[in-house]
Amino acid sequence: MTTSRRMGEWVRAEDPSAVGAVRRRAVELAEEAGFDSFMIGQTAVAVSEAVSNLVKHAMQGSVMVRLHPEAPATVELIALDRGPGMADVTRALRDGYSTSGTLGIGLGAIARIATGYDVHSLPGKGTVLALHFTAEQADRPPLRASGLTRPIGEETVCGDGYAIAETETATTLLVCDGLGHGHIAAQVSQRAVELFLEMHEQEPVEIVRRLHAGLSGTRGGAVAVARVERDGVLYAGLGNVSGWVAHAEGRQGMVSVPGIAGYQGGRLRQFAYELPGYATVILHTDGLTDRWDPAATPGLFARTPAVVAAGLMREAGSRRDDACVVTARPGHGER
Known part of the structure; x- marks a missing residue:
């Protein structure tokens, strides 16, 4: 299976109007994914509750909803915030549990509606929540890889891009940082994605070599390709991608x-x-500082690739540059 970036648009969860905006987008995507009317309604309820919680109880909260990067018949919501966090996520997932000022309120009901979920939270640091909803009879995402982009400042177009290609035995990742920002940089990264999807089965170094040739005549950029297999990773990069x-x-x-x-x-x-087997492969552009430390977010790197990516975006992402992060594991069971 191959997928290009399914970007989604980040929405700041600072005003009640965010609830309706994200719910409407979730319904549109659910219809596109082929959900029946019952599942569309359930998705709308869970998304509304999750974003409402974020608006009421979080600080610096952001949320996005999109088609899942590994499964076109799945809608995914990712939410992140800074503080107050939860000391006991397992307890917060129980129905009826409520602690004033935290996202634990209603989390059990939200998780029960979703096809799958994952959450990481630390008191005083914040919470990352990933939910996904899959159409009836459709294949569920394998949860082996994920990626996120975020544009500089208040821009709506990100000049960084990524792609994910999965087979039964390997996951191959691309990250491209188009030089500059906005539409022209995005054209570079989109061209890199198109080229990658045509040749993702080749060795990473050969893919990078062909990307180098294929981006001639564009503004250019930094690119990296990683092939994640059961016990190792092959990597080739050109330019400032980590x-x-x-x-x-x-x-x-x-x-x-x-x-x-x-x-x-x-x-x-x-x-x-x-x-x-317990490690995660991470590629990111220089829109994330490379000074992040796994020890600073205990438990994060035991979570699904989507939550790891969102946690890194929150901890290391800069608003002064386009940002992209992609994460993958040899295999990861669904939660």
Whole structure:
């Protein structure tokens, strides 16, 4: 299965009007995904409750709803905030549990409606919530990979992009940071996505080599490709894209060579890294600082790729640049 970026638009959950806006978008996507009327209604209820909780109890809350990057018949909601967080997520998922000023209110009912969910929360730091809703009889997403983009400042178009290609044995990731911002940079990243989806079965270094040639005549950008297999990852990068193998105890950087895809670059190289079963492969553009530390968010790297990506966007993302982060594991069971 191959997918290009399913971007979604971030909405700040600072005003009650956000509830209706996100609910309407969720209904549109549910109809597009082929949901029946009952499932559309259930999705609308859960999304409304989740965003309403965010508006009432969160600080600096943001939410997006989109078609799931791994499954076109699935609608996904991702919400994140800074504080107050929850000390006991398991208890918060029980019906009737309520602590004033936290997102625990109604979380059990929301999770029961959803096809699947995952949540990470720390007191005083905030909460990340991922929900997905799948059409009747449709395949559920394998939850092996996820990606997020966020444009600079108040812009609506992000110049960074990503793509995910999955087979039974491997997941291949692309991240592209188009030079600059806005529509022109987005054209570069979209071209990189199109090229990648045509040749994703090739070795990462060969994909990067062909991207370098294929982006000639554009503004250019930084690109990285990682192939995540059961026990290892193959990686090739050109320019300022960061690659990591991360887990709760720390992280290992993966090496990109200097240059600009489409313009100039040194000798392209492919590197192989061991991948423990509990580790996550992470690619991100320089819209996320590389100073993030797994130890600063206990438990985050045990969560699904979607929650890891959202947690990193919250912790390391900058509003002064376009940002993109993609995460993957060799395999991850649905929650």
